[in-house]
Structure formats: structure tokens, C-alpha cells
Amino acid sequence: MDRSFTLGLRGTRVRSFDSGCINPEDLSLSRAAVWVCDEATRQFLPSGADPAVVLSRGESAKNWDSVLKIIDAALSVPLGRDDLVIALGGGVVCDTAAFAASVYMRGCGLVLIPSTLLSMIDASLGGKTGIDHGSYKNIIGSFYPAGEILIYPFLLKSLPEAEYLSGLAEVLKHALLEESSLFADLSSLRKDVLERDVRVLNDLIPRSLAVKGRIVEADPTEEGIRAQLNLGHTFGHALESLLGLGVLPHGLAVAWGIARAMEAGVSLGATDPAYAAEVKDFFEAYGYNLGYRIPDLGTYLDILERDKKRKNGEVNFVLQRRRGDTFLTPLSEELLKKVLTPFSDV
Ligand SMILES: NC(=O)c1ccc[n+]([C@@H]2O[C@H](COP(=O)([O-])OP(=O)(O)OC[C@H]3O[C@@H](n4cnc5c(N)ncnc54)[C@H](O)[C@@H]3O)[C@@H](O)[C@H]2O)c1
Secondary structure, eight states: OOEEEEETTGGGEEEOOSSSSSGGGSSOOSOEEEEEEETTGGGGGOOOSEEEEOOOGGGGSSSSSHHHHHHHHHHHHOOOOEEEEEEEEHHHHHHHHHHHHHHHGGGGGEEEEEOOIIIIITTTTTTTEEEEETTEHHHHHHHOOOOOEEOOOOGGGOOOOOHHHHHHHHHHHHHHHHHHHHHHHHHHHHHEEETHHHHHHHHHHHHHHHHHHHHHHHTTTTTSSSGGGGGTTHHHHHHHHHHHTTSSHHHHHHHHHHHHHHHHHHHOOOHHHHHHHHHHHHHHHHOOOOOOOBSSSSHHHHHHHTOOOTTTTOOEEEEEEETTTEEEOOHHHHHHHHHGGGBOOO
């Protein structure tokens, strides 16, 4: 089944397919195209995907060299401004190809075919493109929404379990941000979701993506409600940093952080305790560990202080009163210690 809808962000069209391959007819290939993939996703290129730029796997591919390879391939066609760069890969491939598309001839056509769960429901949407430089992540980039995002849940079958669960935490998070049937459906279809049932994901992934779409649409320049998408991130990022980047997959840290945000909200008297318990049950039923230990609370609190989302000298935490009712607030050190001490070794 082809599910199709348009998100307001410069009219990005989203289509999702329950097929077992990428069918060239799914794309409007009357236009010339350069495909960009990595070593993991080249196996999914449809016939006729030529030329194809194959990047190496992982974050280190987000660099100028990759951008110049894409531009050289575009020149070899030669691609015009109305033609397409098509990215087939995770957030790394999508961010890099989107950046190249945004600067080639001051911007050419862009189609994203995200191949990790994170990129399907997060990285592909919102228009942020970028590459890394030195130790700076996404320091060179542009704002360039894709004309079209094509979702193929079959691609997720080959994704390593840790990558899948990491992205899935963000899907569950989206279900908390709106009062809709997504939460109930993710609860009742848990077994199918964990088994990566293509037909079930073909329904749930576009609905999860649409949550981000509605939030981004309401706040394209990140001045207001877009911060809601950071639910669990402030607590989670600090644990990720403390343990060393890459030790704890991002989504697992976010799930842990959402549990801490629920406890902080209850401590503050703002979050309905029954809702907080329901959210923790929701994540635990999916197998997330909400009890990771903080090896050193003092250093953890220092990291929170330095959090990049700090504004006017304060760290703003994203909390919820209940599902669909999210707010930002600073938290006192006393409250943080009360919430975090049960999870701390020192
Ligand atoms: N633009 C945005 O708004 C935004 C948002 C979030 C994250 N990001 C960026 O996304 C990147 C992370 O993306 P990611 O988590 O998708 O990681 P990734 O792109 O590095 O992919 C993870 C791994 O999975 C492999 N892979 C990809 N698809 C596969 C498939 N179908 N089967 C088997 N293996 C596959 C990749 O080769 C890689 O080794 C970061 O660079 C981050 O900055 C961007």
C-alpha cells in the first residue's frame, strides 16, 4: 500500500510503501538523478540508479570530501537545478547528500530515502543538513527541506538491533507529545513493532513522522514548541557524555532521560503520577532499561550545567503534565539531586 501525505514544511511530500524493494516507478524519475548511499545501503539501489556515490559507513563520512564527490557526480551527468540528488541511507547519508544538494547550483532537487528508523522519523524531516569539521558536529550546514521523503520499512529488516531500538525510542517519544491513538497502537502492536512487521511499520512510521512534522511546522525556526522534541534529551545527553560518546546508544539514553523527566515532573507536583508510571511501563514493556546508573553524580550535574540548550544562564528541562501537555522549566539542584540520587553510585 502506498501511504501518502504532505507536510507543510515547504510542502515536503511523504510517501510510505509496504513493498519489499525500491521500485523505480515510485520515483518521478523523468528528472536526471545522482544517487547517494553508503556501503550498507548500496544493496538496495534500484536498477538504473546511476551514477551512485557510495560513502563509507558512519559519522566520519560527513565531510567535505563526500560533498565534493556528490558534486563531481552531479557535474558528470550533468545535473541541472531541476534535477535530483537522491539520498538512500541513514542520517549520515541524508545530512551529507542534502547539504550537497543545497549548495549545488545554489540548490537542486532533493529526495530522501531514509534507511534507519532514526532517519525515517527524525533526521529526514525538518530541513537541517550538515557535515562535521574537526571535532565540531554539523558545524557546516544549511536549512534545505527535501521535496520528497520516501519511507520503505523493509529497509529496517537488515538494521542492527541496537540501531533499531535506538530509533524506536524516538518513535515512542513522539507518541507522548500528542494526545492521539499512536500511544495505544504502539502499546497493542508491540510484538509486531519489535519484529519489524513491514505492514504495521508502514502505518506507524508515517504517523510518528507526522508528529515531528506538525511540531516543526508550528515552529520552523526553533524559537518555541520545537523544544518539546527534546523530551528526555537533556537528562539523556548528560548520561551519554558522562559514559563517553557512543557507549550508550542515543535512543537508550533518551528513554532513560524520559523516565527521569517524569520523576522530576512528579517531584515538582506538575506531572500526574499515574501518567508518569504509565510512561515508564510503556518503555519498560519495550525492553528499555530505565535504571542505568550514574557513576559520578557531581560530574553528571556539571555536564547538565554546560548543556548547550542553556539559555539566559539556565538549563531548561522538557517535562510533561500528561500526554500532549509539555512544558519547559529550569530545575533546582536540590530537586535534581532528589531525582538522580537513587540512580547514582557516588
Ligand atoms: N538533520 C537532522 O535533523 C538530524 C536529526 C537527527 C540526527 N541527525 C544526524 O543523523 C546521523 C545519525 O543517523 P543514523 O542514526 O541514521 O546513523 P547512520 O546514518 O550512521 O547509520 C547507522 C549505521 O547503520 C547503517 N545502515 C543504515 N541503513 C541501514 C540498513 N537499512 N541496514 C543495515 N545497516 C544500515 C549505516 O551504514 C551505519 O553504519 C548523525 O550524523 C546525526 O547528526 C540529523
